[in-house]
Amino acid sequence: MSEKDQYKNRIELLQGTLDMLILQTLQWGPQHGYGIVQALRLRSGDVLQVETGSLYPALHRLERQGWVQSEWKQSESKQRARYYRITAKGKKQLAQDLGRWERIVEAIGSVMYGKPEESES
């Protein structure tokens, strides 16, 4: 039982973080799945490599929750693709996620360094 719970917690943490990253990426403008992967990779200096097996389920879930909307459009390279756009509800969620993220970083920081530290980003 406890094993299962721990597992669940981990998934949630990761999911939450991924959701935040996706929503943040969409803040800069509508984007398709491939574009989101590329953007995250570039912005993180090749550190964050999002698995498609996590990305697409996350996108479809975000859409079901009403945080993003999707539509089919032509890309610059004439490729028909599904573009995701952040909704007003999504923006609110992003602000919330960000707040929580900052608190976590602060809390972890204070544990690791013994005193409250400012987050680097």
Next chain:
Amino acid sequence: MSWLAGFGFQRRKRELQEEIDAHLQMAIADRMARGETEEAARQAAAREFGNVPLVQDVTREMWGQAWLEQLGRDVRYALRQLRKSPGFTITATAMLALAICANSTVFSWIDGTMLRPIPGARDTGELVSLQRGERNFSPTPPFSYLDYRDLREQNHTLTGMLAYHNDWIALTGGAQPERVYIANVSANYFDVLGIKPMLGRFFLPEEETHGYAVPSVVLGYSLWKTHYAADRAIVGKSIEIARHTVTVTGVAPEGFTGAAPGLRDDLWVTLDPLGNDVWRMTHRDQDWLIVIGRLRPDVGRDQAQQDLDTLMHHIVAAFPNDHLGDNRITLDPMWRSPFGANGLMAATLPILLAFAAVVLLLTCANVATLTLVRFVSRRRELAIRQSLGANRMQLVRQMMLEGAVLSIVAGAVALLLTSWTSKTFAWFFPATSNPLILNGSMDYRVVIGIAMASLLAGMLCGALPAWRSSHAPAAEVLKAESASVSGGSRNRKLLSGLVVAQIALSLPLLLCSALFLRTLRNLAGANPGFEQDHILTASVGLQIAGYSNEEANLIRRKILDRVSALPGVKVATLTDWIPMTLIQKRSDAYPEGYVPHPHESLLIENAEVGPRYFESLHIPILEGREFTPDDNEKAPGVIIVDRTAAKRYWPGQDPLGKRLSVGGGLFTVVGVARNSTHTFVNESPEPMVYLNYFQHPGYETMVQVKTEGNPADLAPAVENAIHEIDTQLPVFDVRPMRDSTEMARSLAVIQSTLAGVFALIGLVLAVTGIYGVVAYRTQMRTHEIGVRMALGASRADVLRLVLSQGLWLTGIGLALGLAFALGLTRVIARLLYGVGANDPVTMVSVATLLGAMSLLACYLPAHRAMLRNPVTAIREL
């Protein structure tokens, strides 16, 4: 709905595929732009993307529709599995369908009678039936018109209160008069019931008491269809009823047949349509109305009963002389209203439904046994699926689905069967002068009932084995498979439990049906205290002709003279009542000089009979004499009492010459008759008084003839003789008395027929159940038996080994079953006659029968095992 959802699902699947393709295309394009070859780019992009079907799978899960797809897959798998073993599938489905049908049939009868007491009426749950005074299964109409009016106007708990009086009358104007059943109703009758006219209008308030030269009638739907060719312009036209012209003002909607449960009205008139019945409209001692109220939504039955009872007390205090006897008011919901047929239904049908439920449980135990045996032989498949990654939940779901598929199919079959069996209820009731319209009905409640029964069956048949199997670890099962000696100890226990349950459940069914059958035989063989075999009765519609009492009596005498003179007729007499037809008549009666206490019950059964009545029925006159032609209208009023009445009124005295007040008149006792059955053979004797037909004419004129030969042969001659006096005299219900008295046994016939069918199903299930389990276990132990025989066990040893297991199970089952049966028979004790609920002979014979059948069922596999060649048995694994 799911069909549309399926379309949406397909579209989204296509779109996801397209989205992923686009992703790959863009990745390839990017890589090629960086200078990779197309082939290398394609491979790298695919590698980077990962497992496409897996990504699709997990993404689809996000849609919240994946379970649908999963379910579809599981259902297809379940169907495939069931197709692979058609023997099991057909047997299990057929058994379940039969058991569900047993339940739904009885339920449809309850539904058609008790749950739909007044077809067409709005919210019958709010309706209450009023009874004043003593309660019994067939009370006489309890209220006078003025009392009804006072209660209607002064109560605080009802939104409406209707009154009616059932009667029959002749529809004249055609070639031959025809009998139709009518009700005299209060003006608000249809309103309170919530019935809207199909054509025209119903009665106006001012019509309730007012008499008219040309009164209004409302036609019933079926009469309008059969007699008036569904004439839509009938409103305003004149028709003739009992030689009076009346105007049709409205037609009732289809399905509505009046307010008396189980009885049919063909048309309705107001309480005093011609204005010539002033007496019963203005006298408080004339009780002729049956009253139904509709509760106010915020009021309970008890509260209303209190309210009406208090009002009635005030009325009694104001008019004490008009209210002799018991005046307490009690209210019944319509499903068990004593007026109409529901009181009788309520005593029988719920018990039969309980029996049917036992049959369903028994069948589920049997199907669960079969399922378990099947799953045990499939456990290798299950274990492999488990080790390949199927989780236990999936396996459990799989097995429950197989049970669900079986029970859904069984439910569908039962639905079809029930649409026919629900209509068989009417077969149980012989033709009588009552317009009985009892039958089952097949509506949404029955369908819900079937759905619930099949759901329950599916759960029991599928979940039990599933729960069992889900606990077996895969590795252990695989290991056990390789060293298969028996089904594993846990399976053995569950299987044994199921067999014991089947025997324990079927024993009470067998016992109850045996008790019912003996009751039926006792009832048929019982002496009712009168001769019913050479008697013919015929009803004559005299009251419709507008004769005065003297003229009617003259015609009655002419009828008696003519019929007596017919060859083959021994005695002809008159009566207004046939015993054992579920009809009872009661009046207030007390000895001369007695002062009744307020609210003391004085009701006594009575009948009006002609001279030589007792001679024709072979009822001995113990003291005094029988009525003679000299006891006519001018002679002093005389009465004959039965022995119970004599004992009640004049204990220890000679009743002859004593005077009794009956219904307001004084009568001198001239004879004491032996007790005879009034309604049911198993009734406790109630006092009865016989009035002289010619001094106190009955409402019905029934000619009762004692014949030399078969009474049915004389029917045309009797009918002709009556018509020779007046061709327009309607004659109805000409039939042997035996046919009429069948009515008293109809409930016992229903009980024993159904219980018998249920018990037969139970016996077959129990025996096949134990056979199946013992045969299966013996097969599993073939190897072991071979080894035993090779080591020197004799055939008798093998026989004993196999038989002993079966006998153990039977023994435990019988013991549990007996305990269960003792509890159940107490419920039916009331319905038995001539046999005790715990009758030892019945109990022993039923247990012996079941034991013997089980023994046989165990012997067959034991015998087979005994004859096996040990060498082949050892080789068989």
